[in-house]
Amino acid sequence: MNKNFGIIGASGYIAPRHLKAIKDTNNHLIAALDRFDSVGIIDSYFPNADFFVEPERFDRHLEKIKIEKSVNLDYMSICTPNYLHDAHIRMALRRGADAICEKPLVLNPWNLSALQNIEKESGRKVYNILQLRHHPSIINLKNRIDRFPKDRVVDIDLTYITSRGKWYYTSWKGDATKSGGIATNIGVHFFDMLSWIFGNVKTNIVHLQSHDRASGYLEFERARVRWFLSINFDLLPKEIKEKGQRTFRSLTLDGEELEFSDGFTDLHTKVYESIVRGSGFGLDDARQSIEIVHEIRNSIASPLEGDFHPLAKYKLADHPFTI
Numbered sequence: 494m495n496k497n498f499g500i501i502g503a504s505g506y507i508a509p510r511h512l513k514a515i516k517d518t519n520n521h522l523i524a525a526l527d528r529f530d531s532v533g534i535i536d537s538y539f540p541n542a543d544f545f546v547e548p549e550r551f552d553r554h555l556e557k558i559k560i561e562k563s564v565n566l567d568y569m570s571i572c573t574p575n576y577l578h579d580a581h582i583r584m585a586l587r588r589g590a591d592a593i594c595e596k597p598l599v600l601n602p603w604n605l606s607a608l609q610n611i612e613k614e615s616g617r618k619v620y621n622i623l624q625l626r627h628h629p630s631i632i633n634l635k636n637r638i639d640r641f642p643k644d645r646v647v648d649i650d651l652t653y654i655t656s657r658g659k660w661y662y663t664s665w666k667g668d669a670t671k672s673g674g675i676a677t678n679i680g681v682h683f684f685d686m687l688s689w690i691f692g693n694v695k696t697n698i699v700h701l702q703s704h705d706r707a708s709g710y711l712e713f714e715r716a717r718v719r720w721f722l723s724i725n726f727d728l729l730p731k732e733i734k735e736k737g738q739r740t741f742r743s744l745t746l747d748g749e750e751l752e753f754s755d756g757f758t759d760l761h762t763k764v765y766e767s768i769v770r771g772s773g774f775g776l777d778d779a780r781q782s783i784e785i786v787h788e789i790r791n792s793i794a795s796p797l798e799g800d801f802h803p804l805a806k807y808k809l810a811d812h813p814f815t816i
Contacts, residue, residue: 496520496769497565499555499590501581502572503527503535503544507595511570512538514765523564526551548584555588566590568768575678576671579604586615593620593768597681598779600673602787605776612776620773624760625686627767630753634746635690638715649687649718652743652804655679656726662704669790675707677786680722684711685782691716694785699792701805708805709789719802728804 498515502508503525512534515522522539525532528546535542545551558564569585571578571594579599585592586608598621599605608619625631638647657666665671672678688694692714701708706723726739733741744751767773797806 496567498522498568498570499524499526499551499566499585499588500570500572501526501548501551501584502574503532504529505572508572509534510761511572511593511765514761515539515570517759517762518765518769520568520765520769523558523566524551524554552584552588559589568593571595574665574671575600575673576665579608582608582619583611586611586617586619589615589617591618591620591768593622593765593773595622596685596779597673597677597783597786598776599783600677600787602780602784605780605783609776618773619776620768621775621779622761622764623682623685623689623774623778624764625682626689626774627760627763628753630751631686631690634751638690641715643715645715647691647716647747649691649716650743650745650802651683651687651718651720652741652802653679653683653721654723654725654728654741656729656739657724661724667704673786674702674790675705675722675724676702676709676789679724680707680720681782681786683720683722684785685779687711687713687716687718688781688785691718694781697785697788697792699789699794700797700801702789702792702794707789708802709792710800710802711785717800719800721802721804723804728807 498520500508500511500522504527512522516538522542524543525535526545526548530546532544535544543554545554555566566588567590569588569590569592571581571585571592573581575597578594582592582594612619661667666678694711694713696712699709705725708721711718711720729741742753744753764773
């Protein structure tokens with residue numbers, strides 16, 4: 494049976510992936526909400542969806558069509574700024590819908606516990622978009638690690654540079670109180686992936702944390718991870734710049750490069766397919782990655798001693814590496 498969806502944050506960067514996923518899974522978008530009205534993208538997917546710029550009228554509309562037309566909302570997709578996720582998840586559950594929320598699910602671990610209580614009260618579920626768990630290369634890596642001897646611990650280097658322009662710092666993303674900072678905003682899905690594959694965290698050390706980059710060392714049950722994240726274009730490898738690209742991903746396992754540059758196109762659709770089947774990733778699945786980024790955000794940077802990512806030592810004017 495086709496399901497009825499609402500979406501909050503319809504004009505955002507990530508919203509088109511959700512609209513496509515709703516369409517690809519043969520479901521209906523009945524109402525959308527965003528404070529900005531630049532949402533012409535909806536015409537490509539659900540031109541008949543009702544649209545609101547005020548949450549009060551959006552909420553009223555959903556209640557009205559339920560009472561007057563027996564139209565129930567099954568799912569609410571949440572594509573809003575990180576600091577609003579908690580409030581909008583609660584809105585969805587109160588409205589009697591399951592929530593499908595972008596990452597990070599919330600900014601603080603204790604918010605998860607509160608949401609679990611509301612889940613129980615409402616009888617509804619909260620799902621998180623953990624799309625890397627559906628990436629073929631990541632699934633293959635997990636299967637490979639699961640076949641390793643239980644006492645084997647691997648060495649991982651994770652590098653992710655996704656350059657952003659000056660607009661980033663003016664937007665909510667440049668405000669760490671709203672986005673959670675670099676590690677949360679662009680890194681939480683990688684930390685979830687590492688947790689999913691390599692087990693519980695044993696050590697979490699931060700070596701660098703600034704407006705445009707973060708770096709540290711994580712030790713899991715089955716991996717030692719040196720990680721580096723940045724939005725600074727100058728830190729991209731020379732070869733990437735020469736190709737006109739603005740993003741670089743690298744994950745090495747014991748010195749072996751894992752290729753996962755492609756395969757991101759339909760991951761949201763795969764997530765939606767699992768959710769409507771009743772097997773999506775919930776609050777408990779998101780917990781460790783939220784705990785990791787919360788600890789990073791509230792840590793004081795340690796000296797560059799011992800095991801640290803090579804890029805952590807470079808200053809802005811340096812050109813750290815080529816490939």
